Amino acid sequence: EPEVTQTPSHQVTQMGQEVILRCVPISNHLYFYWYRQILGQKVEFLVSFYNNEISEKSEIFDDQFSVERPDGSNFTLKIRSTKLEDSAMYFCASLTPGARETQYFGPGTRLLVL
């Protein structure tokens, strides 16, 4: 069964450093998303991406964040200058709309900012 994959599974970084989180969505999907989940809290929407551009972003997704689909398979989330409060689990998800639409989530990247 096709699945969303993410790398790395864990990342530890120093405050102020740049991080890039990588995702490979399901191959025939058209819509891509990033979410985050701070430990013990709910899942929060960050950004949606369609047709090579951002279709919607949340208040969390400020100028420090960017997304890119550099080739036909990868979808990346970059945080330019990490803050302590960026520590969270980051999930990538993908979707092809239709009668049985389901948004499939990757396994997540646990980011720890020290």
Add this chain to the structure above:
Amino acid sequence: ELKVEQNPLFLSMQEGKNYTIYCNYSTTSDRLYWYRQDPGKSLESLFVLLSNGAVKQEGRLMASLDTKARLSTLHITAAVHDLSATYFCAVGSSNTGKLIFGQGTTLQVKP
């Protein structure tokens, strides 16, 4: 701003008992999702409800959607320990597909 509220947030129950988790949301939507999350793991899709009155069942779990009341329920029948997890409902945007999640309900099923 769309808000999604679940209750209860924590549920401890005995094996064999029935219970219902409620998910209320604040604005019109015809897409309602239920996910399961085990500790430290990702989100596993359980149900996608796409129309008013939709009811879906899988094993001991049954989900329903009332778009007029802006309410979805997840009913657990004869709970077993393997159902222990956190359950999230999420409301979908028809424009971009983004999901807005509830706070989650942590279910603990005791033998």
